[in-house]
Amino acid sequence: MTEFHVDPAGSDSWPGTAERPFASLHRARDAVRDLVGDLDGTATGDVVVQLRGGTHMLTEPFELTEADSGRDGHRIVYQAHGYGSAGQEEVVVSGGREITGWRVEDGMWLADVGDLDTRQLYVDGRRSERAAMDGLPGTVTMTETGYESDNAAPRAWHNPADVEFVYRGVYPWTEARFGVAAVTTGPDSGATIVTDGDVTTGTDSDATTVTDGEVTTGPDGGGATVITMAQPGFGWALDLYNYAWDGNTYHGPGLPTRVENDVTFLTEPGTFVLDRSRPGHHVLRYLPLPEEAPDRTRVVAPVLETLLRATGTSGVSFRGLVFADATWLRPGRPEGFPHYHGSGYYEGGPVDRVELVEGQAWVTVPRESARIPACVVIEDGVRVEVERCRFTRMGAAGLELTGGADVSVRGCDFDTLSAGAVSVTGTANPLVEDNWIHHTGLEFTGSPGIAVLGTKGCTLAHNQVEEVPHCGIVAGPAEGTRILRNLTVGTMGVLADGGGVYLSGPQGDSYENGAVIRGNVIKDTRTPYNFALYTDYGAAWVTVEENVVARADNTAVLQVSPPLENVVYRGNFWDADPVGAADVPAGVTYEDNTTLPDEEKLAAATAGIQRHAGLLHPRSR
Numbered sequence: 001m002t003e004f005h006v007d008p009a010g011s012d013s014w015p016g017t018a019e020r021p022f023a024s025l026h027r028a029r030d031a032v033r034d035l036v037g038d039l040d041g042t043a044t045g046d047v048v049v050q051l052r053g054g055t056h057m058l059t060e061p062f063e064l065t066e067a068d069s070g071r072d073g074h075r076i077v078y079q080a081h082g083y084g085s086a087g088q089e090e091v092v093v094s095g096g097r098e099i100t101g102w103r104v105e106d107g108m109w110l111a112d113v114g115d116l117d118t119r120q121l122y123v124d125g126r127r128s129e130r131a132a133m134d135g136l137p138g139t140v141t142m143t144e145t146g147y148e149s150d151n152a153a154p155r156a157w158h159n160p161a162d163v164e165f166v167y168r169g170v171y172p173w174t175e176a177r178f179g180v181a182a183v184t185t186g187p188d189s190g191a192t193i194v195t196d197g198d199v200t201t202g203t204d205s206d207a208t209t210v211t212d213g214e215v216t217t218g219p220d221g222g223g224a225t226v227i228t229m230a231q232p233g234f235g236w237a238l239d240l241y242n243y244a245w246d247g248n249t250y251h252g253p254g255l256p257t258r259v260e261n262d263v264t265f266l267t268e269p270g271t272f273v274l275d276r277s278r279p280g281h282h283v284l285r286y287l288p289l290p291e292e293a294p295d296r297t298r299v300v301a302p303v304l305e306t307l308l309r310a311t312g313t314s315g316v317s318f319r320g321l322v323f324a325d326a327t328w329l330r331p332g333r334p335e336g337f338p339h340y341h342g343s344g345y346y347e348g349g350p351v352d353r354v355e356l357v358e359g360q361a362w363v364t365v366p367r368e369s370a371r372i373p374a375c376v377v378i379e380d381g382v383r384v385e386v387e388r389c390r391f392t393r394m395g396a397a398g399l400e401l402t403g404g405a406d407v408s409v410r411g412c413d414f415d416t417l418s419a420g421a422v423s424v425t426g427t428a429n430p431l432v433e434d435n436w437i438h439h440t441g442l443e444f445t446g447s448p449g450i451a452v453l454g455t456k457g458c459t460l461a462h463n464q465v466e467e468v469p470h471c472g473i474v475a476g477p478a479e480g481t482r483i484l485r486n487l488t489v490g491t492m493g494v495l496a497d498g499g500g501v502y503l504s505g506p507q508g509d510s511y512e513n514g515a516v517i518r519g520n521v522i523k524d525t526r527t528p529y530n531f532a533l534y535t536d537y538g539a540a541w542v543t544v545e546e547n548v549v550a551r552a553d554n555t556a557v558l559q560v561s562p563p564l565e566n567v568v569y570r571g572n573f574w575d576a577d578p579v580g581a582a583d584v585p586a587g588v589t590y591e592d593n594t595t596l597p598d599e600e601k602l603a604a605a606t607a608g609i610q611r612h613a614g615l616l617h618p619r620s621r
Helices: 025-039 233-240 599-605 607-612
Strands: 002-006 047-051 054-057 062-064 076-080 091-094 096-098 103-105 108-114 121-123 126-130 140-142 146-149 164-168 175-185 192-195 198-201 208-211 214-217 225-229 242-245 248-251 258-260 271-275 282-287 299-302 308-311 316-319 321-326 339-341 351-357 361-366 374-379 385-387 390-394 397-402 408-410 413-417 422-425 431-433 436-438 450-453 459-461 464-466 473-475 482-484 487-489 501-506 515-518 521-525 533-545 548-552 565-570 588-591
Touching: 002 025, 025 047, 025 062, 025 076, 076 321, 096 321, 121 282, 175 233, 175 339, 233 361, 299 321, 299 390, 321 374, 374 390, 390 397, 397 413, 501 515, 548 599, 599 607
Parallel strands: 002 047, 047 076, 054 091, 062 308, 076 316, 091 321, 126 271, 308 374, 316 385, 321 390, 374 397, 385 408, 390 413, 397 422, 408 431, 413 436, 422 450, 431 459, 436 464, 450 473, 459 482, 464 487, 473 501, 482 515, 487 521, 501 533, 515 533, 521 548, 533 565, 565 588
Antiparallel strands: 096 299, 103 108, 108 282, 121 126, 121 299, 140 146, 146 225, 164 175, 164 258, 175 225, 192 198, 198 208, 208 214, 242 248, 242 361, 271 282, 351 361
């Protein structure tokens, strides 16, 4: 075995020994690449890069390619010093920037941050929310270009182009985001004039006045407030969100449920605003909690969108590392975030109409969707291992596996993520096991904890998913998926129409290569209109057996559209019958399932299943 050492206090001009370590991961990667290349395929052991404790700040993504692979069955290992021992050091690989040089004005902290652009902020490790208010004040009407309101408050926004509207529940499973372009005064009023902090309108209307943050208008109302939304995002929203329900037809995203990121919203301690009104001279504003002080509080703004990207690598391991402090800027651009379902969002193009109830209920859906990216990406990897790592403080998803084969993610923790934890697409024989996923989807609430699509022989086992805003585990069309002995608690916390475990589409062409959902425990699926264990939308060749479901709006559903085909529900335990159990459809076998409404009886009857579900190695917060 050959070792290199990396320490933030080292130097890239040193040889990378324990006594004289490198300073950067990039220098260590180049040293490994040179070594493996010199060995020309005759390596005699693994090459281990030992990272010493501390924060390893990245100024650009850490990129690995095929040239950084292990040779002849040996591995290239990047690990925390002392990995697996009581002396394991805490190693943080960070894409953030520490904010310093604060000045205090009227209790608010201000820092000049140049051209910094970010959507998140972390204060002593705590995620700070962007300052916001609930909805728009006054009587508001949606137009083809934005909104009109009889309330003058938006005219006082410091920089309307910084403001973002959030639309929770456009569809029950959807939460979108779109930016504002401008706020103006309607044709019945003169121009808006700002003088020494007071806002007035021109000669055609009574005065509009800002006093201590309160906005009022004279008796004539000052004309309509016109909010023009950024394009093409808002136009895409008008194309995408159209539906009929209960005899009514709806067009567009409707009114925002939340409005974020303006100085006038900065009233709640612990929140922040990024003021970009002067290009290249941005100002970060933070309203501190009572116990915080600039000289003893560490504030980090994530800067990089990608921390690690490994493409075409084989025989590489990452062990005991903390990946932290990354952002995703795409939702703040004029395209916005036209969310549709799960991690998918619309980027223009054809929209199809799907009939839910013929002639009565329908929705429009995108023919193609993009996916929220991850801050750590393994693409076309073979025999890549991610073990006992932590993914935290990220503005997108945590970890994405795409293509490749025999990739494993074991014993990792995922928390404080704006989107989902793990996504696996098109990988053969991936293993996602013993991972703890909690408090994810904090910004993009449709994001599932774990999502797999187009895989072959994927195993999801002994994972624990809790406190997430939508589905816990999602499996789309695939072959041979095994969802075994997982525990989900507190899923569907925000949006509706999903479950603790959700599966859709064909899963193979026989029971032998189909999906198996066995031994899972699904508790507290929270929002109304959910199915805790949910086989949906043409699921086929699925065996659902020996699972436990409790405290859900609905335990499961057997009648969906398109209908289930070759789906077996056998030996499951729940506290209420699934929807459709009294009239089982032709494509479903429903046998030997037990309904026990009494919580104590259900717990006693399923003690063995519950004991073996969830983490193999429990962790504490």
